[in-house]
Amino acid sequence: MGLDRTINYLSYFLVLLSSFCLELGHATDTIAAPNFIKDSETIISNDGDFILGFFSPANSTYRYVGIWYAKFSTTHAIWVANRNNPLKSTSGVVTISEDGNLVVLDGEKNIIWSSNVTGSVSNRSAQLLDSGNLVLQENTNTSIMWESFQHPSDSFLPKMKLSTNMQLTSWKSYSDPGVGTFSLRISVFYNLPEIYIWNGSSPYWRSGPWNGQLFIGIPKMPSRYLDGFNLIDEKQGLFSLIFEFSNKSWLLHYVLTTEGNLVETYSSNGKDWSIEWSSLTSECEVYGKCGAFGSCNSKNSPICSCLKGFEPKNIEEWTRENWTSGCVRRTPLQCMRANTTGEDGKKDGFLKVRMVKTPSLANWSAAFEDECKYRCLENCSCLAYAYDSGIGCMSWTREYLIDSQQVSSTGGVDLYVRVASSELDRKKEVKVIVIVTVVIGIVFVAVCTLFLCRRRAKHKARKTRSEENNMRGTYPTFQRQENLAGNINQDKLQELPIFSLEELASATNSFDLSNKLGQGGFGPVYRGKLLDGQEIAVKRLARTSGQGMQEFMNEVTVISKLQHRNLVRLLGGCVEGEEKLLVYEYMPNKSLDAFLFDPIKRELLDWKKRFNIIEGICRGLLYLHRDSRLRIIHRDLKASNILLDEELNPKISDFGMARIFGGNEDQADTKRVVGTYGYMSPEYAMEGRFSEKSDIFSFGVLLLEIVCGRKNASFYDHDEETMNLLGFAWNMWKTDNMAVLIDPKVLKPDFEKEILRCIHVGLLCVQDLAKDRPTVSIAISMLRSEIDDLPSPRQLGFTANQTAPETQASYHNQSIRSINNVTVTMVHGR
Structure with a gap:
């Protein structure tokens, strides 16, 4: 009997011990007292990207505690604990001390490094997060007492916040991670934050001041939001710098090297590091x-x-x-x-x-x-x-x-x-001398040429006159005007590169019909090629367009001040006589509607490409609404105004209808409702009130179109009465049958959850009341699943029996037309 009881107790003990060991086996990213890790042991983040343990740098036998990427060797760690106090043997351990600190001990239990957290001691543990951040936290309330991201070494990682009171410090050498002579920190002089690299106490490199989008002294700096930097004003002269990288399959971080060079390193294969950018590209x-x-x-x-x-x-x-x-x-x-x-x-x-x-x-x-x-x-x-x-x-x-x-x-x-x-x-005198010299040289060459080739010159002159007569059949010839047209504000064009009419005529083969990309209310758009080989798109304002001048100047004013990878780039303009032209970067894949609503081309848009387009539109819209100095309401966001580059990245175009808001404005009224039926919000179409939420409504329609592959205003369901896409989506939401909306070309089990979330967000964006719609920043967080619990959408506006052809609609004595194949929109107001 006693033996049986002993066996039962022993079995019970073994079960408890197994459970305890199993629990420890799951907690591979955590160190909790009284447990520890010794040299040759490691902990790994939950996603398997980062490891914490002991390592020796190249050509060194000293031992350090650090964090490194799991896919790479330990020769260079992104964070080092005991930088200036290395272990000379492999007898070190990492544990939680009796005073609640994370410590590194040598073989004699001497403290080599400590997190040095003061205050009350309770049940604490250290965890290596998926971001690469090592945190010391209270187990009772999970409050963070200390984190490695606030005590960086030489590396700057995504989601790390580098504040004004922090700094990166270089290694002494590639074999010694001790604090080197170079440091990087955010320096603020007279309210202008810049990144400085210091060599001791002397400046060694600087970024130039932050302008809300980028540091203006860094050419080709990544734009903000998903792929780039963001500087946060923490008030009272304090700033924090963070950066994001949207491609999670790549590894990327910045390192301050021992030579004082800040380099952006990335790996797309998990085997080799490549340098994408460096601060010291030249002696300058x-x-x-x-x-x-x-x-x-x-x-x-x-x-x-x-x-x-x-x-x-x-x-x-x-x-x-x-x-x-x-x-x-x-x-x-x-x-x-x-x-x-x-x-x-x-x-x-x-x-x-x-x-x-x-x-x-x-x-x-x-x-x-x-x-x-x-x-x-x-x-x-x-x-x-x-x-x-x-x-x-x-x-x-x-x-x-x-x-x-x-x-x-x-x-x-x-x-x-x-x-x-x-x-x-003196500058004027130099200009005069140069002009006189050039004129004399031209006259001399001309006289010599005429003298030597008199007969041939006559023949060429006759040929040239014949060609000019032919060209007049394509477009009128105008006298070159030094001053712009009377109703053009020259100050608005002073920053804009000016092209000559002859230059653009040559680039487009005299505006030949074979180069015509599309026709809009302001006139045709032509494809062209400049003498240096650059391809362009030329919007030629029709002289018969009574509405054209206002929209032309609006685009010049708005687009010339905007710079973002998801906005179409204005290259220049031309105003000669009655001709008014705008020159844009050429987009080889034309507009989104040319792919999305084409039964053949739509197959090229798999879900990853479509979601990338959705994110790109969001980034562009966020820049217009929040991040640019000018707050812009687009007012005509639709599929035909989203252009696609050679990699199918989206760019918002056509700012002829856009309105600029002042710093304190959040909405405005107009008696002239412009835009495209089917994309206009109810309050704008009915009452002329527009705001950021008007663009959000248009984005919601566009989002549903991208998911469904169907036009909103031309949707027809055989089982129901005629309705638009919004009405059908609302009915499917009410019957919990949203999967019916998804384009079969992209419907795959791996993406279904993400696609259904996009439909949910689209319905929230097209709600009847503007106050119920999310802002673009909240919509982005919803799309990226940063907000888990989405609210249910309320009754939508314009859901049924309200469709009309996209090319013609009428509201409040307004006639609205849209014939848009590339970048233009036709608008007529009465």
């Missing part, structure tokens, strides 16, 4: 390379030159390519002469330096561009000014300008450098 990136009042351009030889109005301070050093002495002003400023000697004369002016990374240590104000120039001119200590729509007015009032650099057209701003009036006159 080194801070102050060309000294005071110098400007660096890596494409020139030598790379350093003086700013306009300045000359080398020490010409001998410059000839030896030692530019540290910098430059000095050629002519003293008038205001300085007036202050010292009382001398009067012409006022100083500004010389424009195009597309530069602005000098360091700028003053900031909220002044507009004209006021910015006036303030600088009235302040004798102001050396230069620049204006960026996302930043405001920047000016420099110190002893010198330093760290100016020429950048490409995708980064930088125009810098206006203060110079004496004589420097402005």
Whole structure:
């Protein structure tokens, strides 16, 4: 009897022990007291991407505790605990100490490293999260007491928040992870946040200030939201930098190298790291390379030159390519002469330096561009000014300008450098000399050519006249006008590259019908190719369009100020005589409707491509509504206004109907309702009220069309009376039969849950009341499953018996037409 009882107790003990071990086996991402991990043991994040354990760098026998990517070797860890205090043997352990801290102990139980958390001690554990963040947390309430993301080493990972009071520090060498000489942190001077890399206490590289979208000194910087940086204003002078990368199958992070170079490294195969971007692409990136009042351009030889109005301070050093002495002003400023000697004369002016990374240590104000120039001119200590729509007015009032650099057209701003009036006159004299020289040269060549080839020239002249007569049959010939048409505001076009009518006629083969992409209310759109081989799309405003001028200027005003990967890019314009043309980047796959509603091409749009298009439209809409300095309401969002590039990435186009909102505006009224029937929200179509929620309604319709592969306004169900797609979707929602809506071309079990979520979000976006619809940022979170519990949609507007042809609709004495194959929309108001 006693033996049986003993066996029963032993069996019970073994079951408990098995359960305990099984529980430990599941908790592979956690260290909880009194457990520990010793050298050669590791913990791994739940998704298997990150490992915490002991490692030795290349060419080193010292042992460190660090975190590294599971798919790669341990030669370089993204985070190191005991950076400056390595273990000299393999006897170390990682555990939770009696005071509740995460610690590294050596073989004699001495503390080599500690998280150093103070306060009350309770039941704590350390967990390695899927993001690569190691957190020390209270087990009772899961509150985080300490995290490695707030104590980074040399690496910056997605979802890590790098705050103003934090910094990355380089390794001493590739075999020593100790704190090196280089550090990276967000520095804020006069309310302008920038990223600085410091070599000890001296600046070594900087990004240029943040303009709400990017750091303006970094050419080709990724745009924000899913693939790029976002700088968060935490108030009281504190900022936090984060970045996201939407492709979860790739590994990506930033590393501050031992040489002080910030590099973006990625791996698409889990085997090799590749460098996508680096901060030190040339010598020009080194801070102050060309000294005071110098400007660096890596494409020139030598790379350093003086700013306009300045000359080398020490010409001998410059000839030896030692530019540290910098430059000095050629002519003293008038205001300085007036202050010292009382001398009067012409006022100083500004010389424009195009597309530069602005000098360091700028003053900031909220002044507009004209006021910015006036303030600088009235302040004798102001050396230069620049204006960026996302930043405001920047000016420099110190002893010198330093760290100016020429950048490409995708980064930088125009810098206006203060110079004496004589420097402005000198610039005019140089222009005159150049013009006279060119004219004399042209005349000389022309005379020689005529003299040598007289007969042939006559023949060519006759041929040229014949060709010109033929061209007049295609479009009228107009006199070249130096001034734009009377009702064009030239100030709005001063930033826009200007093409000549002859140049665009040549690019489009005299606007030949074979190059015609589509026809809209403003006129036709043609495909063309410039002399440098760049393909373009030319929107030619019809002279018979009575509505055209307003929409033409609206596009110039709006699009020329917008830069985003999901918005179509305006390359330039042309206004000569009665001709008004806009030049856009050419989109080889035309518009979304050409694929989505074509029975053959729609098969090219699998669900991944469709969801990528949905996300791209969201990113573009988020930029228009929230992230750009100008708040834009598009008012004509539809499938034909979504253009597709060669990789089927979407770009929102056609801003002729767009409205710009001021900082305090959230809605407006209009008596002129414009847009496309079937995409207009009820409050806009019926009452003329529009807001961000009007665009959200249009997006909801578009989202349902993308999922269903059917047009809203031409939908017909054989089992029901005629209704639009919204009405059918609402009926399917009520009967819990949403799967019927899904395009059979994309309906697969792996994607069904995500597709049904998209339909749910689409129905929330097209609700009858604007207040019930989500904002674009909330819609994005819903689509990405960051918001788990979605509310049920309420009764929709325009659900049944309200369809009409997309090409014609009428509301409140408004006639609305849309004939849009590429980028244009026809609108007639009565």
